[in-house]
Each structure stands twice: as C-alpha cells, then as structure tokens.
Amino acid sequence: MTVCRGCCCGTRRKHPDVDHDRQLDVLRTAGAVQVSECLNACDRSNVVVVQPAPLARLLGARPVWLGGVLDDAAVSAVARWVTAGGPGLAAPPDQLTGLRFAAPRWGRSTPES
Template identity: 55%
Template sequence: MTAYDGASPGETTCIVRVCRDCCCGTEGKHPGVDHDGLLARLEVGTRGHARVLRSACLLACDESNVVVVTPSVAGRRAGGRPVWLRAVLDDETVDAITGWVALGGPGAEPVPAGLEDRVFAPSGLSLTWTAV
C-alpha cells in the first residue's frame, strides 16, 4: 500500500515551478538553449501529473536554469519535500523530470539517477523570499 492508494487526482498533482526572470530562461545567460521549447516540453510531459508554474526569480541565479519540483499532497504525506534542480538546459534533463513526475515525484519515488547531480539546497534567502 502506498500514499497514493485511494488518493484523488488533486492529491497526486505535483507543482513544477520554473524560474523565468532575471537570468533563468534567458538567451543572455544560456545562449543557444531553446528555453521556450524546454518549457513547452516540460508542460506537455507533465500534463495530468503536475501544474507547471512560471516563477519570478527564485534567488538561485548561480544555479540557473532552476526548476523546483514540489510534492503532491499525497507525496508530502509520504515524506516528500521540494526538490531544487540546477542546470535544466536540455531535453534529457527535462525528460528525466517529466518521467519522475509521471511516477509521482517527491515522496512517491526517489530522485532518478539522471537528476541526482542536479539537486541542490537553496539558500535561506531563496526559501524565505516571496514575490508580491
């Protein structure tokens, strides 16, 4: 029996927050990267499993492009916590994220091997800052 048994679809929906502000997602910081294409791939790949939100600066500019995968309600009940990922700059990384989210994401499944080296701990400032 898992935390997902008997859970409603709303309880199993993760949130995937994509930083798109001062440097993440910009040609200036990452020339030659199809930022819009990667975002579209993330949105399509997580459909039915997550809400993808574009965020203002997450204050982790040294790690860009930053994506935060927040567990679903059921995932949080199972012990999942938000996972911050750095350098989301290619199809393979986006596909690893979408595959993980399709399996339930944080709390349901461990971070896949293809993403382990991209996990980082955000600064305290990143965790406490909220946009107004």
Template identity: 50%
Template sequence: MSEKPVRVTVCRGCCCGTRRKHPEVDHEWQLQRLRALAASVRTRVEVRTSDCLDACEHSNLLVVHAAGAKPVWLGFVLDDAVLDDLERWLAAGGPARAPLPDALELHRVTPPAQRS
C-alpha cells in the same frame, strides 16, 4: 476529493529563461515541453513560472513540490536529457512517490534559504 498535484515551478527571472546567460537554450520551447509533459503523465502535474527563485548561479532552475515531500531544487536544467529524466520521474509519481533518479540527483542544488 482529488489528489494534490505535483507542482513544477520554473524560474524565468534575470538569468534563468533568458538568452543572456544561456543563448544556446530555447527557453520558451523548454517551458512548452514542461507543460506538454505535465499534460501527458498520469500524475497530476502543474507547471508555473516564477520571476526569480534567488539561485541564479544554478540557472536554469526549477523546483518540484509535492504534498508530503520536501521540495526538490534542480539546477542546470539546460538540455533534453534532463527533461527526459524529469518526465520519467514525474510519470513514476515524483516526490514522495518515487525515488529521485541518480541522473536528477546530479542536478539537485541547495535552496537559497538553506545555504550557510
């Protein structure tokens, strides 16, 4: 029986993943880097996209899901430094296996369903 993968869901809807809101970000390259990251770490990681995660104010947004852990919502994923931190965390096991690094904690956002 194989271990369930960590899933990284990347928002690519109206605001995230478009040059309209963040013209300085190469969104396609960012997605390619995430997929390469998933292939390179020891932890099983799957990267998928979503049309909209309903948190446009935090663009670019991604959610890291792992069995036995609450999803971790990360916003303002706009540069290589955030992806570097994400890569190190996933290499260490990600949610339920490794603590969220302080640098990524600064990017944590509240999921839409939990906002008041």
C-alpha cells in the same frame, strides 16, 4: 513544478543555445508549471523546483530543487519523474544526479553568473 525564468534563468542572454520555450512545453506535458521571475539561485540556472504530490507531502516529502536543468535529457528526466509521482513517490532518474541542491535562504542575495 516551479520554473525560474526571470532574471537570468531561462534567458537567451545567459543560455543562448537553450530553447527555453520548448523546455516549458516539455515540462507542461508532465503537470502544472508555475513560472517564477526569480528563485534566488542564479548561480544554479536553470532552476526547477519539483513539488511533491499532496499524498507525498502528507508522508513528509519536501520540494526538490534542481539546478543546471539545461539540456533535453535533464528536462525530459524531470518530466518523467513528475509523471511517475515525483518526490516521495518515485525515485529521481539518474540524469538528475548532481543537479539537486539545497533551497536558497530567502533574503540572501545570490550573485548572478
């Protein structure tokens, strides 16, 4: 997983009621987590990109971008999905419905919200 935590995602300034460190701890229980400075999707914070497992990637699965991963239910759902196999190997939990979005095009600036 890649978790945005730089420019505005994962900051107390933008989301003062979210325990961002706890979110990372929960996600790390499911697998490796890379923290990114910015994923260029500031209008969707907090952003988590769930990478498919190697086998799923070979079968054609692609990374899934999730935005608005702010509450405990969403963070736990991401962790459960990754533990179950993630994109291409397991269906995403219902709690993630509506959080999926298309990856931003690199080089395009996204206004900070």
